[in-house]
Amino acid sequence: MASRFSPVLGRPPADQLGRIGIQLYTVRRAFQDDPERTLAQLAELGFTEVEAAGYPPGSAEDFHQMLRRHGLTIPSSHVGLPAADPDWERILDTAAALEQHFIVVASIANANRQTLDDWKRVATLFNHAGAAAAKRGLTFCYHNHDFEFRPLDGLVPYDLLLANTDPALVKLEMDLYWITKAGQDPFNYFARWPGRFPLVHVKDMDATPRKFFTEVGTGVIDFPAIFRRARQAGIMHYFYEQDVTPGDPFESAAASFRYLRSLRF
Secondary structure (H helix, E strand, O other): OOOOOOOOOOOOOOOOOOEEEEEEHHHHHHHHHHHHHHHHHHHHHOEEEEEEEEOOOOOOHHHHHHHHOOOOEEEEEEOOOOOOOOHHHHHHHHHHHHOOOEEOOOOOHHHOOOHHHHHHHHHHHHHHHHHHHHHHOEEEEEEOHHHHHOOOOEOOOOHHHHHHHHOEEEEEEEHHHHHHOOOOHHHHHHHHOOOOEEEEOEEEEOOOOOOOOOOOOOOOHHHHHHOOOOOHHHEEEEOOOOOOOOOOHHHHHHHHHHHHHOOOO
16 A cells, blocks of 8 residues: 655645455355356445455356456455365465465364364464465465464463464464454554564454444444554455345445445545
C-alpha cells in the first residue's frame, strides 16, 4: 500500500485497500452448487482475489481458466494438515498449477494438539512442509482459530509455533475475528514477530455476549487501526470471510465489500 503525498500541506492522505479478496468458505454452498456462477457474482461485487477452501471438480487448469474468465486471481488456498509427503506434494502441485503464492493449513485436529509436545511436533511438521513449499516458490502459512491461544502448562501454543518455526519457511494467516475472540491483541503479535503475517482474514465480531460473526464494519474490531500496521505485520492480502451470515451470503459479502472499499486509514 504505497502512500502518496497530498499537494495540500504535503501530508500523505489516508490509505486504502487496493485489492480486496474473499475466502470462498463464505459462499461455500453456492460455490459447491455452481462454481462458475459464484465466481461471476463475486467479481460483479468487486472482489478481485479469492482464497479457496477446496477446489471444484475438474483439473487445476480448468479452475484456473474459470478464475481468469472473471478477472480473479487466487493467491492462496486452505488445505488440511498433510499426513504424508506424497499427499503434500500433490497439494503443492495443484497450488503451483493455479499460480498461487501461498498454501495455508486451515486448522489442526483436536487429537493432534493435546499437549505441548504435540504442538512441538506440529512446528517440526510445519518447518518440513514449509521447506517443500519453498522449493515450488510457495510460502507456507497457518491459519488460526481461538484454541491456539489457550495456555498449556503456562505456554501459549500460538507463541510456541511462532518461536519454533523458521520465519523464512513458515508464516501465519491471522484471523482477526478468532484472535480477538480469544482475548488477544493483534498489535502485540505484529510487534513481537514483524513480517510473519502476510495474510489476514478480515472477519468482524458483533457486540453481543455471543461474540458472533457479523458483516465487516458493523462489529467491534478496529480494522483501520490494524491496517495501519500492515507494513509492520507484513500483510499482503486481505480476505473477507464470514463463517455464518444472517441471510444471503452474497448480500453480506456486498455490505462488507462496500465498507472495505470506502475505508480510509
